[in-house]
Amino acid sequence: VVERADLARSDAADPLASLRDRVELPPDVVYLDGNSLGPLCVGVAARVRLAVEHGWGEGLIRSWNDAGWADLPRRAAERIAPLIGADADEVAVTDSTSADLFRLLVAMARLRPDRRVLLTDDRNFPTDRYVAGGVADLLGLEVRVVPAGDLADALDPSVAVVTATEVDYRTGVRHDLATLTGAAHDVGALTVWDLSHSTGAVHVDLQAIDADAAVGCTYKYLNGGPGAPAYLHVARRHHAEVSTPVRGWFGHAEPFAFSDAYAPAPGPRGSTPGPRRCCHWSRWTRPWTRGTGSTCAPWPRVDVSSPTCSSASSTGGSAGSASRSPRPVTRPSAGRRCRSRTPRRTGSCVP
Numbered sequence: 001v002v003e004r005a006d007l008a009r010s011d012a013a014d015p016l017a018s019l020r021d022r023v024e025l026p027p028d029v030v031y032l033d034g035n036s037l038g039p040l041c042v043g044v045a046a047r048v049r050l051a052v053e054h055g056w057g058e059g060l061i062r063s064w065n066d067a068g069w070a071d072l073p074r075r076a077a078e079r080i081a082p083l084i085g086a087d088a089d090e091v092a093v094t095d096s097t098s099a100d101l102f103r104l105l106v107a108m109a110r111l112r113p114d115r116r117v118l119l120t121d122d123r124n125f126p127t128d129r130y131v132a133g134g135v136a137d138l139l140g141l142e143v144r145v146v147p148a149g150d151l152a153d154a155l156d157p158s159v160a161v162v163t164a165t166e167v168d169y170r171t172g173v174r175h176d177l178a179t180l181t182g183a184a185h186d187v188g189a190l191t192v193w194d195l196s197h198s199t200g201a202v203h204v205d206l207q208a209i210d211a212d213a214a215v216g217c218t219y220k221y222l223n224g225g226p227g228a229p230a231y232l233h234v235a236r237r238h239h240a241e242v243s244t245p246v247r248g249w250f251g252h253a254e255p256f257a258f259s260d261a262y263a264p265a266p267g268p269r270g271s272t273p274g275p276r277r278c279c280h281w282s283r284w285t286r287p288w289t290r291g292t293g294s295t296c297a298p299w300p301r302v303d304v305s306s307p308t309c310s311s312a313s314s315t316g317g318s319a320g321s322a323s324r325s326p327r328p329v330t331r332p333s334a335g336r337r338c339r340s341r342t343p344r345r346t347g348s349c350v351p
């Protein structure tokens, strides 16, 4: 029998134990639901308040540039890319996992126009199977659902795309994506993997396994919070030929040309219809990489000696003081580091 004292000893010896201080949880809550919604990271509430009160309330339209909102999808993609073993230009951050999966299944199936099967397994997350059904209806394809352990054996030259969620949300059972990707390529099929239950929890390396495309959410193990956007990945070798079925102005090669004709940006950025989903998440949460030299996100005339990026529990935090004395929005000089002059519980500079 495991006693509470045993667990306390294990906790004390856990090299990751200090990370507990980077999330806010109600007292006495033992939270084991990060697979559904990761907990609130220290400092995020203050940052979101700043985004609303200063970025939106005071900066208004200037904040697209001055607060860096227009650039947030790119910056978020840069943060996610190393977590999934991809380059930043292979990742776009936008919309929901379901919407991104739709984009990729359509785009990948179109790369195999002579094949008519979307292959998936019976343990895949429900939304993924619903989306696959919708894509099959749209493109005149067939969804073939097989037992999870049989995916590799079910691959044949009729399969255009095989799609699965790497980690089963019910059991934690994990597909061997390297083997599956190789088997798919052997029959000429493409892969779209759902990493929602992997990224941030287990090692993911899409380039090492030669994956074609992938999606995932950010509100589970990446602690993006409710409403945080999803991400999609397209391997660089497909960038020239892949085309998204959802077009929007930020997916345009020159969004501010406002041209009549659509000319997609190369690669996954062509799937970014607009930057809005990132805006209120401007302190993009990355609590696990504190101290790696990240710079502060640009914010209203930040006095770098003030604790703008510190936790909500900091004394004299700038969220409060700034809201008492509003300042015009200006971009701080590039490369400034966030420092606190006052004690804080934890907190980091990452947006």
Ligand SMILES: Cc1ncc(COP(=O)(O)O)c(C=O)c1O
Pocket: 096, 097, 098, 099, 125, 127, 128, 165, 169, 194, 196, 197, 217, 230
């Ligand atoms: C594996 C997996 N895929 C897709 C989804 C759906 O995500 P969204 O609601 O962002 O479309 C979820 C939601 O929990 C999920 O766990």
